Structures are given as C-alpha cells and as structure tokens.
Amino acid sequence: MHGLQPIISVTNLEKSFKVQKRENAGLASAFRSVFSREYETVRAVHGLSFSLRQGEIRGLIGPNGAGKSTTIKVLSGILFPSSGEVSVLGMVPWKNRVRLVRQIGVVLGQKSQLIWDLPAIDTFALHKKMYGIPDEVFQRNIGYFSEILHMQDHIKKPVRNLSLGERMKAEFMCALLHEPPLVFLDEPTIGLDVISKDAIRTFIRDVNREKGTTFILTTHDLSDIERICHNVSIINYGTIVFDHPLERLKKYFANxxxxxxxxxxxxxxxxxxxxxxxxxxxxxxxxxxxxxxxxxxxxxxxxxxxxxxxxxxxxxxxxxxxxxxxxxxxx
Amino acid sequence: MKDRLFPEIIRVAFKSLFQYRWTFAVTVLTQPFVLLLNMALFQSIYTYNQTEVIKGYGYVQMVWYFLSFMIVNAFVWNATTIEMSHKILSGDLTGDLLKPVSVLTLELGSSIASRIIAVIMDFLPTIVICSLILFPSFLTPWSFLRFLIVIIPAFFLNFFTAYIMGMAALILKNNSSLYAVNNLFAAFAGGAFIPLEFFPGWANTIVAALPFKYIFYWPIMCFLNKAPADEWTAVLGILKIQLIWCAVLFAAALVLWKRLVAHYCAAGG
Amino acid sequence: MKTVLGLFALFFETSKLRLSQAMAYRLNFILHTLISLAFSSIGPVLQYLIFSQTRGFPGWNLKQIVLFQGILLLHLGLRSTLFGALHYELPQLIRQGQFDRLLLKPYPAIGTILAGGFDANHFGSILAGTAIITGSVLSTGMKVGILELGTFAALILMGLFLYMSFEILYAAAVIILVRMGRLYDIMGMLHKFGEYPLEIFTPAVRLFFITAAPMAIWVNYPAQVLLGRQHIHIWYSLICAVLFFSISLLVWRKCLGKYTSAGG
CATH class of the missing domain: 3.30.70 (Alpha-Beta Plaits)
Structure with missing residues (x-):
C-alpha cells in the first residue's frame, strides 16, 4: 500500500509576517499609534523540511503557534512562502494553485466550506460542477460516504440545522467527493464528542485503505494520532523537531x-x-x-x-x- | 464540464441568498417614502418658483430622479467589496482559494444572483407601487429598452470596480474607507444623489472623466427619457465608453490579483 | 440613578475601546472621518444647490437655509457619534444568539444596548456643523444671547433624546424580526423628513412632525430659536417627545418578553 515516491517534498521553508506592536492598552497609546508605530517580524515557519510518501497518514502536531497551520496553508497554495522549495503532487502550490486544488481535498475544523443556509447536497452539486466529477463517480461516492458515515438523511437538511458532528461528516464528504489523492485535515475532530470522533477516525482509515488516499492532519488530540497515523512530525518554533514513525514516539523513552x-x-x-x-x-x-x-x-x-x-x-x-x-x- | 459551472455558481448563490428575500424587499417599504418626501419638497419649490422646468427636469422627472438611484442599484449593486474584505480579514478567503475556480468567477456569480433577486423583489414591486403614487409619464417602451441596454455594462463596470477595491484589503487590511470613498463618488460624481446639472461646469468636466457617471447617471438619464439620452445615437456613444471602461477595469483586476494575492496571510494559526 | 451612572460608565468604556479600535487603522480613521462628513453633507449640499440656483422654498432665504444646514450637520454628527454603531452591531448580536449574554449583564438590557452605540467616525460632521453655525451667526449679525444659546443647547439635547427613543423602537423591532437586516434603512428614510424645513409640507403633515413624531425638534426649532422665531409649538413638541420616549420603552418591554434566543 505504501508507495515510494514522495507526494510532498519541502525544503527549507520560511514564512514570516510583519505584525504591529503596541506597548500599552490605553487610549493614549492607541492615539500615539496613529502617528508612529513599530513592527515586529514573526517567523511562523523557519527552515522547515520534510517529505511525505504516497499512501501515508501523517500526523502533524505541535503547540499552539508552532507553525502547523501556516505550513498546511503553504502546502495547499493559499499562502505564498517567504522562501524555500515546495513540491506537492509535482507542482509548486502557490504558482499552480487552481491546478493543485483540483487534486487535493481540505477539511478545516474551524472553517466550513458548506453553504450555511442550504442543505449540504447543494454544496456537493456545486462541487461536482467545480471539480468536473462524472455523474457515476459522484453518485457512487455520495452513496458510499453517506452510508459509512450514516448521513443519508442529514445531507438533505440545511447545514445550519446540523449538529457539529454531522456538519463535520458533511465537510469530509465534501472534501473527498472528487477523490483527491491527497487530503489535508486541519484539526478535524476539534469540539466533537467521542462517538463522532470515532466515526471520523474510522472513516479516514477506511478511505486510506480502500482508495490509497494520502492524509496529512494537524491535531491537538493525541488519540487522533494514536488511532490513525502511521508517522508523526512534531513542529515547534516553526521547524520540525521530530519526524518518525508513531512506534518511535511510543518508545521515545525506551530506557x-x-x-x-x-x-x-x-x-x-x-x-x-x-x-x-x-x-x-x-x-x-x-x-x-x-x-x-x-x-x-x-x-x-x-x-x-x-x-x-x-x-x-x-x-x-x-x-x-x-x-x-x-x-x-x-x- | 467547465462551461456549465458558472450557471451552477449563480444557481447556488441564488438559492442561498433567496433565504434573505425579505431583506431585499425592504426597498419596497422605503422607496414610497422617498417619493413622498421629494414630492413635498419639489411641489413647494416648483410652485414657489412658478416654473414647470428646473435644469431641464419636469416635476415628475425630478421627483423620480431620486428614486432612480434605487432603480439603478437594483441592477448594478454588489456586496463584493464588503464580502472580500471580510473574507480577507477573517481568513475565510482560505475557503475560496481552495476551490479550483478563480475568486473573480465566484464573486461575479454571487453578484449576478443577488441582482436577479433584487430585480424581482425590489425593482418590480417598487416600480408598481411608486407608479400608483406618481405615474412616471416620461416612460416609453423604447426609453425603457435603452435603459436596459446601458444597465448591463453598468453592472459589470460596478462589479469590476468593487472587485478591485475588495482586493485592496490584501494590502490595506481594512478597506472600508476605500469602499466609502467609492460610494461617495457614486453619490456625487455618479449623480446618484444629486442631479449632475446642479454642479458647476468644472465639476462636470472632472466627473465625465470618471467611470461613475457611466454606472449611475447615464442609466438614470435613459430611464427618465431625458435629453440627450432620449436618442439612440447618444445611447450608442454611452455604450461605447462603458465597454472601454469595462475592458480597462477587467484587465486591471486580473493584473492586480496576480500581484496582490501573494500578500494574503490567513488569520489565525 | 445608580443604574444610569453605571450605564454612563459603560458607555465611556465602550467608547474608549471603539476609539482605540478606530485608530488602529489610522488611514481608515482619518478617511472615515472625512467620508462621514461628506456623506452627511449630501442633504445639505443638495438643499444648498437647489436653493442657490432657484428661488428656493417659502419662508427661508439663502443665509437662513445655510444656518439650517449647519444645525442639521451638527445634529447628524452628534447622533451618529452616540448611537451610530447600533445599526450594524445589534442585528449581528441577535443573529448570532449572543443577545443572551447581554441579558446576563447587571443593567437593563436596553441600557446596555444604547451604551454600546458609540461610533468614532463622525467628529467631522460635528466640527463642520459647529463651524457653519458659528459662521452664519456671525455673518448675519444675529443677536444671540445666553438665553438663546441655552435654549438652543437644550433643544439639541432633547433632539438626541428623541432620537434615542427611535433607537429603542428599532432595537425592539430587531429582536422580533431577527432576519430583517435592513430595518435601519426604513428608519433612516423616515428620519429624512425631519431634515427639511417644515414649510415644505402640507399643514396636516406638518402637524404630524410637530406632535406624533416630533422630529421638528432636531433642526427646525433650534434654527428658529437662533433666528429669534420661537413658537409655542416647541412646548407641544417637547411634551410629545417625552410621551414618545415612554411609549418606546413600553414597546421595548413587550418585545423583550417575546424574545426567543436563536440557536440551541
């Protein structure tokens, strides 16, 4: 199942932002900042390198502000890096954004891509057109996904009436409808109850096994990592500090x-x-x-x-x- | 496959926006008051001045001028600037960038959908109700056709302007003042709130060099069937300039997008 | 009394925060101030243009109408500074179901709402209005003593008080008709009637704006006072304004009772 060619390779990735600095909270300080202000450069990602093989499920963990989301956003073509080389599915993400996103799926735990006022099935139909999904593939995937996620009825209700767990399942369906070979998951289980978490984890494993889909996920929930990931990369201070199979993490303190x-x-x-x-x-x-x-x-x-x-x-x-x-x- | 995508974007945006149909219908409640207020105002002015025509406008045309802003907006308004800057600041643009379609296409689709609803929910009922209060005696089928011909390029002109301003949020962060400046130009330089005939000659020279006049003033003139927009030759001239502006702004939008999108830094994490 | 003082403190805190927020985007802050001035000027400019290019409307000459527009600008600037943020904050608050949080604050809900109305972008109109009023009083050589000034200030305050009553009605309507985002447009439209000299309306309409919705307090009466043309109508209008306030509070209480929070 695990192919050998790297699907993602990242070398010396750098991304920095300029952020405004203000000393005090008071009105006077705010007023002064109208006339003069200082900026601070934040290095969100700093010399980060790693690669990912086809068919892997890779966990990306790290404390808040370590640079995980920034990395994911650069890899999916949303952010332009300050420097460094990135190749995803053989493309440079920020140069070939439209072509790349056609072949990837993304689930952002904190942001919905479903149309809030309409049933999820309407968003799916839009995606079908957007990604040029053939009818039979579309029908087959809707059938398959809604069966294993128990979503047959829910995809016909307006998204605003769904529970968080149901909505996340719909987000997963949406991201995977066009059968992307590579899927990014940014905190996919955040805020979910144990049963919904379990359903989503099983779903990820099944899709990985049956379609050979490569997953890369960020999370703060370690049981996500233990239950589904083959390999773990730990990011801190904008760079990779640990990059090994899950087993190595379990035996980190073998002595x-x-x-x-x-x-x-x-x-x-x-x-x-x-x-x-x-x-x-x-x-x-x-x-x-x-x-x-x-x-x-x-x-x-x-x-x-x-x-x-x-x-x-x-x-x-x-x-x-x-x-x-x-x-x-x-x- | 791709050729059927655009109608789908419009269809979905339409369904989503239609949930807010009563928000659209508010115009129907406000415009009769605009009409009544201006009827009182100009009744007293025309009577006091003992005249039939002020600056080339008869009483009915003058009163309807102040409704025309709403009439034109029903066809040309869009939320693109507000939406884009909101998405850029909150980081929600991320979702749009993950779609294999240009942001311009998505925004254009949602604008067209919102105008279809506005024409149905705002324009048609308001015209009927206001006609019952003060009949638009100036209107003929041909003048209305001329109006429809210039209003379509006006929509695109307004959309491209809004799109460029929305993009500005990528560098300005908060572009609401830019948006307000645009509205201000629409109000003054576009003749949306004050008939341009009331301004001095030099101001009219400046206004003629800006696109806003071609979004609001000329469609209003066509609607009111007022000279010189009551003749086909004049309308063709207007149409020509509208199309040139559209081409210029469209090209600018494409070039700017390529340069500015590198500045996007998704908020949070 | 203690509640009212508390609400004032709350108002100042919110205002300070809003001012800091506004100043964080400095270019925007300066532009917004100028733009808000330009927008408030649309009405006055229009009236001025019509007036300067025709014989205008009955009962007013050009200099008097300039004074009228100055007062209008001052009134618009003041009311937008005090209450301007409500029209976008409130519907948003209620749609997101956060109104419940507001009910948990130790003040009357309507007070908390009104205390959050500060909008920093309208100083331009206040300054311009004040400048125009001062200029036209000086240039026409009107005799304006302490008494006239005091009455003028009191009327401007009463005008804001009346506007507050309208805001209370607006808040009441918003909590009932959650989805109607553009309710404010309707109210704004009705208010436009108060921005013109009463003389342009027919007597019946005039009576309406003196009594039922006494918007004559906003600009008409303050202008008349400075021009030395006080009228007994002012007293009727003031009484009506107080009545209007009581009614608005009553309506608010009724609507609050019907409020059901959005979401689960």
Whole structure:
C-alpha cells in the first residue's frame, strides 16, 4: 500500500509576517499609534523540511503557534512562502494553485466550506460542477460516504440545522467527493464528542485503505494520532523537531519505565525518598525508573523489600509525557 | 464540464441568498417614502418658483430622479467589496482559494444572483407601487429598452470596480474607507444623489472623466427619457465608453490579483 | 440613578475601546472621518444647490437655509457619534444568539444596548456643523444671547433624546424580526423628513412632525430659536417627545418578553 515516491517534498521553508506592536492598552497609546508605530517580524515557519510518501497518514502536531497551520496553508497554495522549495503532487502550490486544488481535498475544523443556509447536497452539486466529477463517480461516492458515515438523511437538511458532528461528516464528504489523492485535515475532530470522533477516525482509515488516499492532519488530540497515523512530525518554533514513525514516539523513552504501586497500608513521603516520584497518595505512587541506571528487576525487588506493595504495574512513559517533553525542548 | 459551472455558481448563490428575500424587499417599504418626501419638497419649490422646468427636469422627472438611484442599484449593486474584505480579514478567503475556480468567477456569480433577486423583489414591486403614487409619464417602451441596454455594462463596470477595491484589503487590511470613498463618488460624481446639472461646469468636466457617471447617471438619464439620452445615437456613444471602461477595469483586476494575492496571510494559526 | 451612572460608565468604556479600535487603522480613521462628513453633507449640499440656483422654498432665504444646514450637520454628527454603531452591531448580536449574554449583564438590557452605540467616525460632521453655525451667526449679525444659546443647547439635547427613543423602537423591532437586516434603512428614510424645513409640507403633515413624531425638534426649532422665531409649538413638541420616549420603552418591554434566543 505504501508507495515510494514522495507526494510532498519541502525544503527549507520560511514564512514570516510583519505584525504591529503596541506597548500599552490605553487610549493614549492607541492615539500615539496613529502617528508612529513599530513592527515586529514573526517567523511562523523557519527552515522547515520534510517529505511525505504516497499512501501515508501523517500526523502533524505541535503547540499552539508552532507553525502547523501556516505550513498546511503553504502546502495547499493559499499562502505564498517567504522562501524555500515546495513540491506537492509535482507542482509548486502557490504558482499552480487552481491546478493543485483540483487534486487535493481540505477539511478545516474551524472553517466550513458548506453553504450555511442550504442543505449540504447543494454544496456537493456545486462541487461536482467545480471539480468536473462524472455523474457515476459522484453518485457512487455520495452513496458510499453517506452510508459509512450514516448521513443519508442529514445531507438533505440545511447545514445550519446540523449538529457539529454531522456538519463535520458533511465537510469530509465534501472534501473527498472528487477523490483527491491527497487530503489535508486541519484539526478535524476539534469540539466533537467521542462517538463522532470515532466515526471520523474510522472513516479516514477506511478511505486510506480502500482508495490509497494520502492524509496529512494537524491535531491537538493525541488519540487522533494514536488511532490513525502511521508517522508523526512534531513542529515547534516553526521547524520540525521530530519526524518518525508513531512506534518511535511510543518508545521515545525506551530506557524509562513508569511503575505504579499500590500499598496495603499508608506510606509516608520519606519512605519514598531516593525514587523519582511522579505522583503519590496514601496508598498509591507512580515512580519513574531509568533502566540504564537501575535495572528493572533490581528496582522491583527493592520496592517489595522496602514498601508494603500489594499490586504493581509496569508501563511505558505515556505518549502525552513524551510530547510534553519534546515541546519543552529549547530551540 | 467547465462551461456549465458558472450557471451552477449563480444557481447556488441564488438559492442561498433567496433565504434573505425579505431583506431585499425592504426597498419596497422605503422607496414610497422617498417619493413622498421629494414630492413635498419639489411641489413647494416648483410652485414657489412658478416654473414647470428646473435644469431641464419636469416635476415628475425630478421627483423620480431620486428614486432612480434605487432603480439603478437594483441592477448594478454588489456586496463584493464588503464580502472580500471580510473574507480577507477573517481568513475565510482560505475557503475560496481552495476551490479550483478563480475568486473573480465566484464573486461575479454571487453578484449576478443577488441582482436577479433584487430585480424581482425590489425593482418590480417598487416600480408598481411608486407608479400608483406618481405615474412616471416620461416612460416609453423604447426609453425603457435603452435603459436596459446601458444597465448591463453598468453592472459589470460596478462589479469590476468593487472587485478591485475588495482586493485592496490584501494590502490595506481594512478597506472600508476605500469602499466609502467609492460610494461617495457614486453619490456625487455618479449623480446618484444629486442631479449632475446642479454642479458647476468644472465639476462636470472632472466627473465625465470618471467611470461613475457611466454606472449611475447615464442609466438614470435613459430611464427618465431625458435629453440627450432620449436618442439612440447618444445611447450608442454611452455604450461605447462603458465597454472601454469595462475592458480597462477587467484587465486591471486580473493584473492586480496576480500581484496582490501573494500578500494574503490567513488569520489565525 | 445608580443604574444610569453605571450605564454612563459603560458607555465611556465602550467608547474608549471603539476609539482605540478606530485608530488602529489610522488611514481608515482619518478617511472615515472625512467620508462621514461628506456623506452627511449630501442633504445639505443638495438643499444648498437647489436653493442657490432657484428661488428656493417659502419662508427661508439663502443665509437662513445655510444656518439650517449647519444645525442639521451638527445634529447628524452628534447622533451618529452616540448611537451610530447600533445599526450594524445589534442585528449581528441577535443573529448570532449572543443577545443572551447581554441579558446576563447587571443593567437593563436596553441600557446596555444604547451604551454600546458609540461610533468614532463622525467628529467631522460635528466640527463642520459647529463651524457653519458659528459662521452664519456671525455673518448675519444675529443677536444671540445666553438665553438663546441655552435654549438652543437644550433643544439639541432633547433632539438626541428623541432620537434615542427611535433607537429603542428599532432595537425592539430587531429582536422580533431577527432576519430583517435592513430595518435601519426604513428608519433612516423616515428620519429624512425631519431634515427639511417644515414649510415644505402640507399643514396636516406638518402637524404630524410637530406632535406624533416630533422630529421638528432636531433642526427646525433650534434654527428658529437662533433666528429669534420661537413658537409655542416647541412646548407641544417637547411634551410629545417625552410621551414618545415612554411609549418606546413600553414597546421595548413587550418585545423583550417575546424574545426567543436563536440557536440551541
């Protein structure tokens, strides 16, 4: 399924904005700014490089303001970069915007492309004309998508009357009707309940498997990443700081384990001294172990010796902890 | 496939806008008041001055002049400038840029759709109601035909102007004052609010060199069947200049778009 | 009383914010001020042009009509500065269902609405109006004493008070007819009747603008006072204005009762 040729390649991408700066909130400061003002250059993306193979599902994560959305917008031809080389499906996005967007699908979690006052099916019909989708492909896709998303009735109701989850499903249908080989998803599950999230994740995986569609998605929801992504790129300070398969992220701290202990009787804080305690209560504690310094079997023996242990769990460091750690790394 | 796209854009825009049909119909409620106010005003002026004709306008033509702005707008108005600048500032232009169609085509489609509704919901009922209050005795089938001929290029002229101003939001960020300047020119230089005959000669020389006169004043003259727009030769002359302006503004719109779209920075994230 | 003071404080806070906002786009701010002046001038310019090129209308000569237009500009500038933002803020607020949030504020809803009306772009009209009034008073050599000035100022204030009553009615209509975005156009059209000398209307219409909708307070009476032509009608109109205000509040309460919030 995973082809070898890169579908996207980005080299040394830079994008900076000029932003106005004002010192104080007051009226006087606002008045002064009528006459003189200072500007600040914000480097949203700074020397970013990566590539994407056909058939991948790639997660793009990073803290707020890291440059994820800017990257997506440059890749889809909406923004012109300050410098750098980008090739998407063999095209330079900002030079061939109209030709490129015909072959990509985009879902922006915060912005709708459906016509608010009309049923989604009307937007679909417009898209059919816009993308030149043949009748049979259009009918087949509407049928297929609305069946797996359970949207048969909802696409005939005005969009303004849909719930957020139903609307997002309609957005997905809209973005995928013309069978694009490449789809960008910008926070596709934001604000959705667990069931809607699940439906959308299953949908992405099914489409990826059946049509070989390449997906690139940004998200703040780590379970999106764990459930659907093959590979993860972490962006921070406008550049890629981690670019590996999901497995590598899970085993990022392979030499660290988190041990959860339960005690038969209350344990005092000083009994735990000498261990790296993450959390502790009267009858519980989680302790991080560096297996290079303390081999696991020795550490466990020590727990049973020193403490009234009734139950023990040995875990990898959670993906959330790993990401927190990576986010906190300095530039 | 592409040749059937444009009608589809208009059709969808029409359906969407038609939800707001009562917003359109408001004109029907306001224009009779415009008529009544100007009837009172000019009745007293014509009587007090003991005259039938002021600056070439008879009483009925003069009163209807002040309705003509609405009549012309029903055919030529568009929300392009406001819509585009709103989209550019809020970052919603992103959605339009993701479509494999030029932004010009999308905006033109929605403008045409809105004018179809305005002609049905605003123009027709208002004309009927106002005719009952003060009958437009100046109107003939031929003068109305002349009006229809010049109003179509006037629509495109107005659209291209609005489109260029909408684009200006890419560099100006807030282009509402530019839009207001345009409206001001329409009001004064286009003769939308004040008959151009009341202005001194030098002002009329300037006004003749701007496109606004060809969007508002000449269509109004044709509608009122007032000299010199009551003859076909004059109308052909107007049409010629309208088409030249259209070509110039269309070319400018294409060139500017190519240069300015690089300035777009989608808000948020 | 405490509520009223609170509302004034709220008004000043909103105004300060709006002023800061307006000044953030400096070119726009300057242009807007000029443009708003130009737009307010359309009526006055038209009347002036008609007047200067014909014999004008009964009861007024050219210099007097210039004074009339100056007062009109001042009135338009003041009312747009105080209430100008309402006509686009309010329908937007209600369409997005945010009106509920306004009801959670510790003031009467209508007060909160009115306190948010400040629009920074109309100083031009106020300045131009004041300049024209001063100029024409000085050039005609009218005798304007403290009494006349005081009466003039009081009438201008009463005019704004009357305009506020119209805004209350507008707000009431907006919460009932959510979708009617252009309601303001209708009201604006009706107000135009108050921008011309009463003399152009037939006696019955004139009576209407003195009593039922006493828009004569806006420009006609202040002009007459400066010209030394006070009339007993002024008192009828002032009483009617107070009545009009009470009725507008009553209508507002009725409509607020019927309000149902948009969306779930």
């Amino acid at each position: 660290k384990k988190l041990i959860e202990l339960q005690f038969r009787e209350p344990v005092r804080a000083q009994d735990l001294s000498g261990f790296k305690v993450q959390e502790s209560g009267d009858l519980t504690a989680s302790i991080e172990i560096d297996t290079d310094a303390h081999p696991l079997e020795k550490a466990i023996a020590e727990f049973f010796q020193r403490l009234p242990v009734s139950d023990i769990n040995i875990n990898n460091i959670s993906i959330e902890e790993v990401i927190k750690h990576i986010y906190a790394l300095k530039e």
